[in-house]
Amino acid sequence: MxxxxxxxxxxxxxxxxxxxxxxxxxxxxxxxxxxxxxxxxxxxxGNPLPHKNGRMFVPLVDNGSLSGYTPGNASGDKQLSYRDAVNFQNSKMGERRSVMFGVGGAIEPQRKDIGAFTSQGLAAYRDFFPMFETPFLHGQPWSEADDAAGADVIVLSRKLAEKLYGDSNPVGQRMTLMGFQYQITGVLDTWEPVPRIHRIIGSGAFGSEDSYFIPFTSAIRHQTSHNGSMNCSGNREPGYQGTLDSECTWMQFWFEMANDGQRGELQNYLDSYAQEQRKLGRLKRNAPNQLFSIDEWLVHLRVVxxxxxxxxxxxxxxxxxxxxxxxxxxxxxxxxxxxxxxxxxxxxxxxxxxxxxxxxxxxxxxxxxxxxxxxxxxxxxxxxxxxxxxxxxxxxxxxxxxxxxxxxxxxxxxxxxxxxxxxxxxxxxxxxxxxx
Structure with missing residues (x-):
């Protein structure tokens, strides 16, 4: 009928x-x-990694000064200082973890038909790639030994690799970035997560993809300037080392736990860490320490x-x-x-x-x-x-x-x-x- x-x-x-x-x-x-x-x-x-929503977290601790601070008011800071980020990286908490910050500089191609040009990238740890499930077209990420040594190695985006080397596999070749020679270990396939949860601060949730990735330790060793926002609530000594030693916040961090039930464990670690830092005279505001899942992070940053x-x-x-x-x-x-x-x-x-x-x-x-x-x-x-x-x-x-x-x-x-x-x-x- x-x-x-x-x-x-x-x-x-x-x-x-x-x-x-x-x-x-x-x-x-x-x-x-x-x-x-x-x-x-x-x-x-949308969440580009919905199956990891209960395992991946952004930690935030309030390291601002007491000047002008009213207890109970949430800090507007959404990044970490170098000191806190490195401490989290060395904590061995979770299955994977990576500190990251945006970098930018000049690329000097070997090809004569292409002049030097500037491009933006990301300084991170090896864990960044499996954490965010980046697809590889050629090669692989650099090794943990490269992270430890601050080696000059690099992973290119597919777009940048094709611009510099055409359709050939450039893994193993060396290229000049910011005046230093970097050896190519891998080339990412097209990777355009929407929104870009790892780069909301800096280049935006819907900005263009990063052209390259270098080890965080290599970027620090070369005193690479960051490409992004920085918030300094206290005094800072001059020079690059002064920035590293300061309470300026300019780095982002992600933890990935082994399973969905470990958020409480990570929160306990974060609270214990903050307590130890207060004994050293830091984190004077005694503000709550925060953890954000992917969905919570998108809401916190008001992507929509x-x-x-x-x-x-x-x-x-x-x-x-x-x-x-x-x-x-x-x-x-x-x-x-x-x-x-x-x-x-x-x-x-x-x-x-x-x-x-x-x-x-x-x-x-x-x-x-x-x-x-x-x-x-x-x-x-x-x-x-x-x-x-x-x-x-x-x-x-x-x-x-x-x-x-x-x-x-x-x-x-x-x-x-x-x-x-x-x-x-x-x-x-x-x-x-x-x-x-």
């Missing part, structure tokens, strides 16, 4: 093509507006702002307005078929039969609106992506949102069809037969 009603629904689309096209277009516009904004919100708030959420609500409000118009059009469409309903009722069709038939017809309209809405959504996302490079990364539809388009469209059509369908079921057969 459903198949029969479905075929009737397809035929009914041709009865009044102008009215049908207006209903489908109204529904499609509302769906496109809501889906395009919902897609942006979905991508921006209130403006994005408001845009989504406004889009769904527009969809509701489109539904009101669709209800009016369906009432007009079904009212002209009162005679047909009366004859069917007289021939023995029940009100439930009429209800099912008209509801299936509205579902057909929803499917048509979903297909057109999907095309309009792709167009809207393309226009949004043209506004900025960051929006280009976020303005793409995955399978979840593709399915959501049809779910929202059909659900909206059924919701809009409830009142017109109920009205159609109230037709009195005797009155309709007398009028014929």
């Amino acid at each position: 459903f198949q029969y009603y479905f075929l009737l629904g397809l035929r009914s689309l041709r009865r009044n093509p102008a009215l049908t096209a207006l209903m489908v277009l109204t529904l499609a516009i509302g769906v496109a507006a809501s889906i395009s904004t919902l897609t942006i919100l979905h991508v921006m708030s 702002g209130n403006d994005n959420k408001l845009s989504a609500w406004l889009a769904f409000g527009f969809l509701a307005l489109c539904l009101v118009n669709t209800i009016g059009l369906l009432l007009a469409k079904f009212s002209v078929r009162a005679a047909e309903v009366g004859i069917r009722r007289a021939l023995g069709a029940s009100r439930s039969d009429i209800f099912r038939q008209f509801l299936v017809e509205t579902t057909v309209i929803g499917l048509a609106g979903g297909m057109l809405g999907l095309l309009l959504s792709f167009g809207a996302l393309a226009l949004i992506g043209m506004q900025s490079k960051q929006l280009t990364v976020a303005a793409h539809m995955d399978w979840v949102m593709l399915a959501m388009t049809f779910v929202i469209s059909v659900a909206a059509a059924i919701l809009a069809g409830l009142l017109p369908t109920w009205r159609a079921c109230q037709v009195t057969p005797a009155i309709q037969l007398k009028s014929q």
Whole structure:
């Protein structure tokens, strides 16, 4: 019976093509507006490593000065000092851990057709690569011995490797970066996590990918300047060593635990560490020590702002307005078929039969609106992506949102069809037969 009603629904689309096209277009516009904004919100708030959400954590300790501090006020700092970051790195806590900070400098290609250019990268430990599940096209990360020795080794992004060496495998070759010779140990395959949870501070959650990765210890040994934000709440001695010895915060850190049940263990370590540091005269604010999972970190840094959420609500409000118009059009469409309903009722069709038939017809309209809405959504996302490079990364539809388009469209059509369908079921057969 459903198949029969479905075929009737397809035929009914041709009865009044102008009215049908207006209903489908109204529904499609509302769906496109809501889906395009919902897609942006979905991508921006997504977790690129959902299976590690209960295992990966960002630690924060408040090392600010007491000057101007009010107890109970949360610190706005979201990074660590060099001292705390290195202590965490040497703690051996968890399965993996890595301190990191952004670097940038000049690259001097061996090719004569390419001049020197600047590029940004990341200084980190070897654990960074398996922690964030970076895919390798050639080679592998540097070794733990390279971390310990501060060796001049480097991992390139695929984009940078192709720019410098074409399609050839550059592993084992040496390149000049910031005036020093680095040996290439690996080349990453295309890696574009959205959002970029490891680089939200500095280059942004939707910024461009890092072109290279070097050992943290090598960057410190060469006194490499950091490429990112720094917050200094106290005095700092001049020079690079003065920055390392200061309470300036400019480094980021991630722990990866062996399983999801070790958050309490890590929190206990963090509290014990802070207590020991207070005995040394540091962390004078005695503020709570914080741990953030991936999802909590995204919320803490407000990757999805209130403006994005408001845009989504406004889009769904527009969809509701489109539904009101669709209800009016369906009432007009079904009212002209009162005679047909009366004859069917007289021939023995029940009100439930009429209800099912008209509801299936509205579902057909929803499917048509979903297909057109999907095309309009792709167009809207393309226009949004043209506004900025960051929006280009976020303005793409995955399978979840593709399915959501049809779910929202059909659900909206059924919701809009409830009142017109109920009205159609109230037709009195005797009155309709007398009028014929």
